[in-house]
Amino acid sequence: MSIWNPEYETMPRHRLEEIQLQRLKWTLNWVYERVDWYRKKFDSIGFKPSHLRSLEDVRNLPFTTKHDLREGYPFSLFAVPLEQVVRIHSSSGTTGKPVVVGYTRGDLNTWAELVARIATAAGVQRGDVCQISFGYGLFTGGFGLHYGLERIGATVVPVSAGQSERQIQIMKDFGSTVLVCTPSYALHLAEVAEQMEVSKEDLNLRVGMFGAEPWSEGMRKEIEDRLGLQATDNYGLTEVMGPGVAGECRERNGMHINEDHFLVEVIDPETLEPVEPGEVGELVFTTLTKEAFPVIRFRTRDLTRLIPEPCACGRTFMRMEKVRGRTDDMIIVRGVNIFPSQVEAALVEIEGVEPHFQIIVDRKAHLDELEVMVEMNEKFVTDSMKKLVQFQKEVEAKLAQKLGIRAKVTLVEPRTIERTAGKAKRVIDKRQL
Amino acid sequence: MPVKQISVFLENKSGRLYDLAKVLGDNQINMIALTVAETGDYGVVRIIADKAEKAVQVLKDNGFTVSETDVIGVVVPDRPGGLASVLEVLKGNNLNIEYLYCFAGPTKDTAIDIMRIEDVTKAEDIIRRSGFEVLEKIDTID
Numbered sequence: 001m002s003i004w005n006p007e008y009e010t011m012p013r014h015r016l017e018e019i020q021l022q023r024l025k026w027t028l029n030w031v032y033e034r035v036d037w038y039r040k041k042f043d044s045i046g047f048k049p050s051h052l053r054s055l056e057d058v059r060n061l062p063f064t065t066k067h068d069l070r071e072g073y074p075f076s077l078f079a080v081p082l083e084q085v086v087r088i089h090s091s092s093g094t095t096g097k098p099v100v101v102g103y104t105r106g107d108l109n110t111w112a113e114l115v116a117r118i119a120t121a122a123g124v125q126r127g128d129v130c131q132i133s134f135g136y137g138l139f140t141g142g143f144g145l146h147y148g149l150e151r152i153g154a155t156v157v158p159v160s161a162g163q164s165e166r167q168i169q170i171m172k173d174f175g176s177t178v179l180v181c182t183p184s185y186a187l188h189l190a191e192v193a194e195q196m197e198v199s200k201e202d203l204n205l206r207v208g209m210f211g212a213e214p215w216s217e218g219m220r221k222e223i224e225d226r227l228g229l230q231a232t233d234n235y236g237l238t239e240v241m242g243p244g245v246a247g248e249c250r251e252r253n254g255m256h257i258n259e260d261h262f263l264v265e266v267i268d269p270e271t272l273e274p275v276e277p278g279e280v281g282e283l284v285f286t287t288l289t290k291e292a293f294p295v296i297r298f299r300t301r302d303l304t305r306l307i308p309e310p311c312a313c314g315r316t317f318m319r320m321e322k323v324r325g326r327t328d329d330m331i332i333v334r335g336v337n338i339f340p341s342q343v344e345a346a347l348v349e350i351e352g353v354e355p356h357f358q359i360i361v362d363r364k365a366h367l368d369e370l371e372v373m374v375e376m377n378e379k380f381v382t383d384s385m386k387k388l389v390q391f392q393k394e395v396e397a398k399l400a401q402k403l404g405i406r407a408k409v410t411l412v413e414p415r416t417i418e419r420t421a422g423k424a425k426r427v428i429d430k431r432q433l
Numbered sequence: 434m435p436v437k438q439i440s441v442f443l444e445n446k447s448g449r450l451y452d453l454a455k456v457l458g459d460n461q462i463n464m465i466a467l468t469v470a471e472t473g474d475y476g477v478v479r480i481i482a483d484k485a486e487k488a489v490q491v492l493k494d495n496g497f498t499v500s501e502t503d504v505i506g507v508v509v510p511d512r513p514g515g516l517a518s519v520l521e522v523l524k525g526n527n528l529n530i531e532y533l534y535c536f537a538g539p540t541k542d543t544a545i546d547i548m549r550i551e552d553v554t555k556a557e558d559i560i561r562r563s564g565f566e567v568l569e570k571i572d573t574i575d
Contacts, residue, residue, distance in 0.1 A: 376442060376498065383440030383477055383502040383549065384531060385470040392472075410474045412444050413498050 004120035004152070005113070008260050009315045016316065019260055021055050023288035028052055028061075031294050034079040037072060038296060058263065058286060059274065063297045066099065069239055073097040080104055080292050090138040091238045092336055092404050098138075099239055102292035108147065110289055111244055114258045115148020118247025121256060121315070122232035123207045124178050126153035131171055133181035133189070134212070135161040140242025141212055141335070145180045148244060154178065161185065164192040175204040182335045183215035183223060183231070187366030190226035200228035209234055211243055212335040213368075214323060233322060239298055240285045246320055254307045254319030261289050264318065265297070266306055269327040280305045282327050283320065301327045331427055333361055333368045336405045340426035343372055346402040350395055352380035356417045359407075363431040370407040372399060375414050434569045435503035435553045437485040441478040442498040445471065453478065453497060460491045465571055466547065468534045479534070481506075481547060481571050503553045506568035507560055511537065511544040519546060522563040528556050545571065 003009050011019075028049035031038040041062050042048070051057070069077060078085065085102035092098060103111065124130065130149045134141035142160060149156050157174055159167055161181070167189055170176065179186060186208055193203070208223060208231040215233070223231045234247035235255050245262055246255035257264050266281040267274055275281035283300040287293075303326065307319040331338050340359060347355050354375040362369050374395060382388060388411065395409045418425065443449050450469075457464060457480075466481040482488040485501070492499045509515040516535065523530065531549040538545045545568070550556040561567045 378498055381440070381442040381498045381500050383438065383479060383500060385472070385477055386531065388442075388475075388477065389472065411442075412475070413442060413496075415496065416444065 002120055002125065003313075003315065004117040009117060009256070009317060011260070011316055013316055016259060017055060020263055020288060021052075023260075024055065024058060024263060024286065025049065025052055027286070027288055027290075027294050027296070030291070031079055031296060035077055035294075037068070037077055055263065058265070058297065061297055063272070063284065063299050064295055065299050066239065066301070069099040069295070069298075070097045072099075074100040075102070078102050078292055079294055085292050087143075088138075089140045089143070089238060089242065092139070101140075101238055104291040106291050107241075107293075110261060111144060111241055112147040112151040114241070114244035114261060115144055116151040117258060118234050118244055118256075119145075119148055119152055119154075119209060121247050121249040121313070122209050122234070123230060123250055124149065124152060124154055124209070128152075128154040128177045128206070129157060129174055129204075130154045130178040130180060131157045131159055131167070131174070131176035133159050133161055133167055133179065133185060135335075139335075140236070140238050144236070144242040144244060145209065149178075149180075164189055165196060168193045168196055168198055171203055171205070172198055177204050177206040178209065179205055179207075179227070179229065180209045182213050183210040183219055184213060184334065184363065184366055184368055186210055186223050186227065186231070187219065190223065191365060194226075200226065203228065205229040208232060209247075211235060213332045235320065235323070237300060237302075239295060240287060240300075241290065245285070249311065249313040249315060251311055251313050253311070254321055256311070256313075256315050256317040256319050257306075259317045261287065263288055264306070264320070266304075267299075269301075269303075277308045278305055280324070283323075301330065303327060329427060331359070331361055331429060333370050334405055336403070338370070338403055338405075342402050343399065343407075343426075346398050347374060347395075350398055352377050352391060353395060353411075354414065357426070358417050359427045361427065361429045361431055368431065370403075370405065371410060372407045373410045373412050373417060375417055376411050378414050435557060436481065436506040436547065436568055436571055438502045438504040438547065438549075439480040439482060439485060439488055439492070440500045440502050441480065441492060442475065442500075443478055444475050445473065450478065452495075453492070456491060456495045456497075457482065457488060460487065462488045462491065466534065466536045466545075470532065479532075483571075485570075502549065505548045505550060505553060505557055505560065506571050507546045507548065508538055508543050508566040508568065509535075509546055511542050515544060516546060519560065519563075519565055522560060522565070523548075523550075523556070526559050528552070528559065 032049050086105050087103040090098045090100045136142035208229045211234040220231045232248045236243035236245040246257040248255050263286040265284040269282040283302045285298050302323040304321045304323045356375040358373045360371040392409050399407045463483045468479050470477045533548045535546045557567050
């Protein structure tokens with residue numbers, strides 16, 4: 001079982017912690033000197049980078065939230081001038097302003113290295129034909145995997161997302177051995193292949209690298225059965241870097257976090273104190289080597305646990321389990337982050353609907369479907385079906401514009417969506433994740 | 434004076450149409466005609482009732498989403514070509530029908546067409562001048 005960078009990936013823990021401390025010091029100095037926002041924040045609690053003595057001291061630092069990063073839109077949290085930034089990516093910006101992230105040449109080099117590691121851990125090697133069916137664009141998925149797989153020396157086929165029949169054709173004709181996409185899209189492709197009467201024996205798939213949305217063990221088995229590959233999970237987020245933060249090895253029991261580049265903490269989202277080792281909590285990341293867009297104690301809102309026991313694969317990096325939930329009400333639909341607050345923001349702009357709504361997420365034929373039930377305003381009820389359907393289409397268009405993905409709108413009678421005294425139940429997730 | 438149609442927005446949920454019929458029945462309101470226009474998830478129930486005003490009030494009081502619509506009620510001969518004869522008039526005057534439904538008229542050889550046309554007054558006028566009887570209200574049919 002091969003390891004991309006054995007020197008680091010199998011490093012003894014004590015040695016790793018020395019490197020982490022050294023890099024953490026570098027990062028704190030870097031942001032203190034270069035990013036006003038961090039300097040002000042450190043100053044406000046009387047913290048100087050020189051105060052850091054141990055890794056545990058990181059707990060004295062303030063957290064950074066998605067809200068903070070968004071406030072910096074577009075470039076004010078960059079730690080280098082724009083002329084040193086050679087690439088920009090961005091979060092989907094589904095809740096308002098997106099988080100814009102930059103990469104120096106050095107950052108891109110690191111990124112490719114880390115993706116090469118997780119791809120190698122997943123079983124990809126030189127000689128593989130890697131079909132990347134993640135979208136290419138501001139989304140980090142496509143480009144992130146692209147350069148990491150090139151780094152390995154694999155043959156990259158940058159198909160990007162969509163055009164499923166063409167995907168199958170290429171998969172068959174090019175003999176793709178690795179499929180990179182969201183797990184739900186993998187299942188959708190399996191279905192399209194069946195419709196095209198292309199069996200898994202007609203394909204040459206060997207490894208799947210799936211990420212960017214939650215999925216279950218049941219789904220893993222189904223993908224494997226239908227596409228005839230080994231399905232692996234990986235984890236990353238735009239704010240921290242993109243894909244390559246963590247990935248599964250062939251043990252497929254948790255994802256190794258690239259700890260020489262990211263310091264991970266797990267906190268209780270209520271008390272903000274660290275949880276006991278192995279307990280479930282919210283993941284918090286501090287980047288250790290990023291130049292253009294370092295983050296200090298970034299609260300991911302992702303809930304999971306770390307696996308403290310050593311892994312049979314020989315890597316010493318800590319593993320994280322699959323993300324099992326969120327501390328906020330964000331849902332991920334077809335790889336896109338959706339917050340109920342966005343739906344609300346879209347609806348208040350439309351005359352004729354009440355801001356009472358319910359979001360229903362379901363998975364049909366392996367694709368996520370988003371439905372928004374919207375209460376009609378009494379005054380806008382008409383006898384004309386044409387106008388109602390037109391109205392429904394307007395609401396759909398507005399939501400698509402705000403959310404970045406299509407949602408089916410169902411108009412419902414006024415006062416029929418349940419009102420609750422406390423937190424409204426805005427989301428019903430019927431997916432079996 | 435056009436005929437008042439009651440339009441009710443209903444979700445496509447089992448028992449919802451029953452609720453509506455029950456409320457009207459309990460309040461001694463008789464429906465002369467009822468038609469449903471539907472999409473998969475919701476629909477509009479269009480009703481011609483005796484005591485239209487009372488019907489609207491009762492439905493609103495019971496939480497239904499109601500609007501009133503002016504429609505044209507035309508008496509047409511109940512024979513082959515009866516509907517076509519009135520449509521010919523509309524066609525000749527470039528009047529477009531949004532929707533239409535028919536039911537048997539007060540006498541054996543007549544039928545009533547309910548038509549929704551944007552410019553109600555103009556349409557009524559034209560139809561009447563072409564020799565058709567246009568109804569003022571439809572709560573007197575026995």
